[in-house]
Structures are given as C-alpha cells and as structure tokens.
Amino acid sequence: MALIITIDGVAASGKSSVARRVAEELRLPFVSSGLLYRAATVLALRESLDLSDGAALLAALEHFSPRLIPDAAGNRVLVGTDDLTGALHTAEVDAHVSQVSQHPPLRRWVREQLRLLPPPFVVEGRDMGSAVFPEAAVKYYLTARPEVRARRRGAERDLSVEQIEWALRERDRQDAAQSAPAEGAVLLDTSDMNLEQVVERILEGVRA
Ligand code: C5P
Numbered sequence: 001m002a003l004i005i006t007i008d009g010v011a012a013s014g015k016s017s018v019a020r021r022v023a024e025e026l027r028l029p030f031v032s033s034g035l036l037y038r039a040a041t042v043l044a045l046r047e048s049l050d051l052s053d054g055a056a057l058l059a060a061l062e063h064f065s066p067r068l069i070p071d072a073a074g075n076r077v078l079v080g081t082d083d084l085t086g087a088l089h090t091a092e093v094d095a096h097v098s099q100v101s102q103h104p105p106l107r108r109w110v111r112e113q114l115r116l117l118p119p120p121f122v123v124e125g126r127d128m129g130s131a132v133f134p135e136a137a138v139k140y141y142l143t144a145r146p147e148v149r150a151r152r153r154g155a156e157r158d159l160s161v162e163q164i165e166w167a168l169r170e171r172d173r174q175d176a177a178q179s180a181p182a183e184g185a186v187l188l189d190t191s192d193m194n195l196e197q198v199v200e201r202i203l204e205g206v207r208a
Contacts (some may be wrong), residue, residue: 007202008126009143028121037106039066041100140188
C-alpha cells in the first residue's frame, strides 16, 4: 500500500510547515486539507451565504467546485481558472472557518475530494488520521501551548499577539469536535521545539 503520513493538530501548531518539510525530505507531495475549508469560507462570504446553513454551503461547493492543487511550492486552490489562494489566510477567514467546517455534508464533500488524491503523500489537517485516511501508516498529532502558537502566528497576521491568542483559543473550542487525535497517532508537543527538530522527530518515526 502506498505511504500516507497524516499530521493533524490544533490551529497554528506548525502542521503545514512541518508537513511541507517532511514531504520535501521524503520527496513526496504534501496536502493541506484546511485550504478546502478556507476556500468554502471565502466562497460563502463572497456569496453572502448564511454560514449556519449547511445545505446552502454544500450547494455552493458543488457549484463552484474548488480544486486543491498539491503543489510542492505551496498548495493552491482554484475555482475554474480563478486562483483563490491569496484570499485564504485572512483574519476574516480565520474567524469564520470553524463555523463553516462543522457541517457534516460539507465535511463529507471535502473527504471525497481528498480521497481522490493518489498516494503517496503527506497530508495535514484536523481529522486526516481519524476520519479521512484511517488506513495511514504513520500518524502524528501536534500541539503547542496557546501563547507559543500565538507568537508563531503573529508573524503572519496584522493583529496583536493577545488578539491572535484569543482567536486561536476560540478556534480550538469550535474545532474540538473534529480535532480529536486519531487512534494510534503519536502526540508531539512542539512548544519547546523548532521546526527542524519536529521534522527530524517525524522522519525518525517514518524510518523506524
Ligand atoms: O489548518 P488550518 O488552520 O488552515 O484550517 C482551517 C480550519 O479548517 C480549521 O480551523 C478547521 O475549522 C478546519 N479544518 C477542519 N478539518 C481539517 C482541516 C481544517 O475542520 N482536516
């Protein structure tokens, strides 16, 4: 069976940087599943949809059919020829994506898209090891203390560290249902580790 490595974890735990570096070391594609939820949120906001209306959100996804392109240089999301990537990581999307991603029909749609991707790959998200790729051979779950995550994210958002920490805690709370570690996942608290140390630890696990 082709190798699938899942790297799940809480918001701003470093999942996407880690997944990207692990994939690079193993010469595999990496897949950032959260981008599809972010794309769903961008489309819903643009269309002024009611974010509590799961059926309307699913209909928009089916209509616009955003595609996740797992480029090694950085995953992208396209709607037709329109590249949504630059609109995915804003404070507004951060604030609404948890509400959008909690609808089961929308989660099923994302799961189906991801299951079409041909392994091998490294995939990161919240429920990759538990719900989407339970058959994965290697599963990790990253955490870090909220203040550490807020500091790391601070470089990417135009907000104070306190505001970011508040937003992260809020997202943790809303994402809790879809963020339980997969059975058999190795838990890794990255608070006191740098990126390369986390990558090295995961590569050791893959080679073991
Ligand atoms: O990983 P990222 O922070 O980009 O994910 C954005 C949001 O998408 C998360 O806060 C969560 O609400 C949702 N998500 C999810 N399941 C995944 C990946 C992301 O529910 N596998």
